[in-house]
Amino acid sequence: MSISNKLARKELLAMVPYQSARRLFASGAASQGQVWLNANEAAGAGRYQVNGDNINRYPDFQPENLLNAYSDYCGLTKAHILATRGADEGIELIIRAFCQAYQDNIIICPPTYGMYAISAENHGAGIISVPLTSELGLDIAKLRTQVGRAKVVFLCSPGNPTGNLLSKQDIASALELFSESAIVVVDEAYIEFCPEQTVLSWLAKYPQLVILRTLSKAFALAGLRCGFTLASPAIITLLSKVIAPYPIAAPVADIASTALAPSGLKEMSSRVQETNNLRAQLSAWLSEQPWCKQVFNADANFLLFRCQNQALKDYIFQCLVAQGILIRDQSKQPSLAHCLRISIGSAEELTLLQQTLSDSFADKTAPKAIKEN
Numbered sequence: 001m002s003i004s005n006k007l008a009r010k011e012l013l014a015m016v017p018y019q020s021a022r023r024l025f026a027s028g029a030a031s032q033g034q035v036w037l038n039a040n041e042a043a044g045a046g047r048y049q050v051n052g053d054n055i056n057r058y059p060d061f062q063p064e065n066l067l068n069a070y071s072d073y074c075g076l077t078k079a080h081i082l083a084t085r086g087a088d089e090g091i092e093l094i095i096r097a098f099c100q101a102y103q104d105n106i107i108i109c110p111p112t113y114g115m116y117a118i119s120a121e122n123h124g125a126g127i128i129s130v131p132l133t134s135e136l137g138l139d140i141a142k143l144r145t146q147v148g149r150a151k152v153v154f155l156c157s158p159g160n161p162t163g164n165l166l167s168k169q170d171i172a173s174a175l176e177l178f179s180e181s182a183i184v185v186v187d188e189a190y191i192e193f194c195p196e197q198t199v200l201s202w203l204a205k206y207p208q209l210v211i212l213r214t215l216s217k218a219f220a221l222a223g224l225r226c227g228f229t230l231a232s233p234a235i236i237t238l239l240s241k242v243i244a245p246y247p248i249a250a251p252v253a254d255i256a257s258t259a260l261a262p263s264g265l266k267e268m269s270s271r272v273q274e275t276n277n278l279r280a281q282l283s284a285w286l287s288e289q290p291w292c293k294q295v296f297n298a299d300a301n302f303l304l305f306r307c308q309n310q311a312l313k314d315y316i317f318q319c320l321v322a323q324g325i326l327i328r329d330q331s332k333q334p335s336l337a338h339c340l341r342i343s344i345g346s347a348e349e350l351t352l353l354q355q356t357l358s359d360s361f362a363d364k365t366a367p368k369a370i371k372e373n
Contacts, residue, residue, distance in 0.1 A: 015121050035349050038328040040160070040190075040302045042220030042271060043346035048255040058246050063253035069260035070228055074200060074213075079233040082240060083248050087189055087212040087227035091154075092119045093239045094210060094229070098151045098183050099125040105150040109138060111162055111333040113187065116154040125151075131334055136162050136296075138170040140177070148181050156187040158194065161330045161341050163298030165197050175206045183235070185210045189227075190300035192218030192272055197299070200230065207232050217301055218272050219259050226256045275301050275344045282342065282350055291316070291361065293338070304330060307338045316340065319360040325353050 005013060067078045074081070084090045095106060101124035108116045109132050117127050128150055130142045136159070143153075153174060157166040175184050188211055191198050203209055211230040216222040226248065229239060258264055279298060286292045286305050294306040307313040310331070317329055317340060328341040342353065 009124070011121065011124070015118075017118065034324040034326055035345065035352060036326055037343040037345050037349060037353065038326040038341075039222070040217060040300070040343045041222045042217065042275075042301065043344075043349065044220065048258055050251045051254055052251065054250060057250075059248060059250040059253065061240075061245060061247075063248055063250065063257075065257045066226075066248060066253040066260075069257040073260050073265065074228075074230065076200070076203070076230060080203065080230055080236060082229040082231075082236050082243070083253075084227045084229055084243065085247055086216060086225045087187065087214040087229075088115055088119075089243070089247065090210075090212045090227055090229035090239075091115055091185075091187075092122075093242055094152055094183060094185060095119050095123050095125055096242050097238050099123060101125065107143070107146055107150040107153040107182070109143075109155060111159070111330070111336050112154070112156050113160045132159075132162075134335070136164050136335075138166055138174060140170060140173050143174060144177055147177055150178075150182050153178055153182050153184045154187065155185065156189075157197070158190040158298070158300040160187075160189065160300070161302075161304055161328070161333060161336070161339075163190075163296055163300045163302055163304055165194065165299050168197070168199065171199060172202075175202070175209060179206070179208060183208050183210055185212060187212045189214045190217055192268065193276060193301060194299040203230065203232065207234070210235060215256055215259060218275075219264075219268050220271060221256065221259060224252050224255055226252050278347060278350060279303055279344045282344065282354075285354055289357075301344045302341055303344070304336070304339055304341045306336070307340065310338055313338045313340060315360075316357060320353065320356060323352075323356050325349075325356060327353075 062083055066083050067081055070081055071078050084093065099106065105126035105128050106116065106120045107128045107130055109130050111132065120127050128146055130139055130146060133139050155166060155171060155174060157171065158164060159166070171186060178184050186199055186209065188198060200211060209231065212227065213230060214227040215224060282303055283295050286295045286303065291308055291312045292305050293308045296304040298304065307316060313331055317327065320327055330336045330339045330341050
């Protein structure tokens, strides 16, 4: 046995890490020419300039220009904002701050974002699963039975990988249920695609509410790794005690601040409108395909759909991979048998995907049983 395995926490040896798009398909030189529609990234390349004048100095703990820019954008004071390395760091900080290792639990509502459970496992927190209903809503009755058993409740709206919104009434019910016993986290990574559905204004009413945001999606800055945790000043102060001393690099703060300036916000809004239009077009096309059983409602920059059976799901996935088009297989998620997810890329990329699938099913070499479905 290696010294690392001998000394490591035993539960980590068997733990399966989060399978990100880049772990599943490396994005190095060997993958040039591939169409990346598996990580919910924005299409196109950024056009930001980096200022390296003070790169020899440590950055501010919370860069003033970045906090000012996001404060102007979201309408909260800086005391309610913590800038983090993507929303993922916010998830980790919340678990570390509120969950005693090997003693406290979190609640997740699958199918949902995998990093809630992975971060909990990394910290030694227990995981209580309260699956969404068949309509992909919160199961309030089952959540009620878990009151007092968890310190943190993670809700994702719009959801990933489903794309649907949780009803505000259900979110409010969850906040009331756990008002005295748990932090309730609403992950709004995709909220720019449906901004009217944010619960941002609820922070004043619910002191246990935490909201996660990111610049990775609508702002097209996934490679920047910049997110925000929004909460009461008391919670932000607590999280500030466990975050790294220099979480946001100075060039990251500069680029993010530019993206949050009026011109950047205008560009983001245009990108959101185009993405929503392309998503509607793709949804209509998928609904017409005989191999597609269900297209899920979505308010994000991706679409989830269910194939008629496992063989069709595998055939579609492999046909696209063979042509360098990468989408995400979500069929192992609870309630998502035979499901695939497509990120909304450019119009050209989505046209290529549709043409590839149409050609594949028209091909005489396609298995007969698959073609007949």
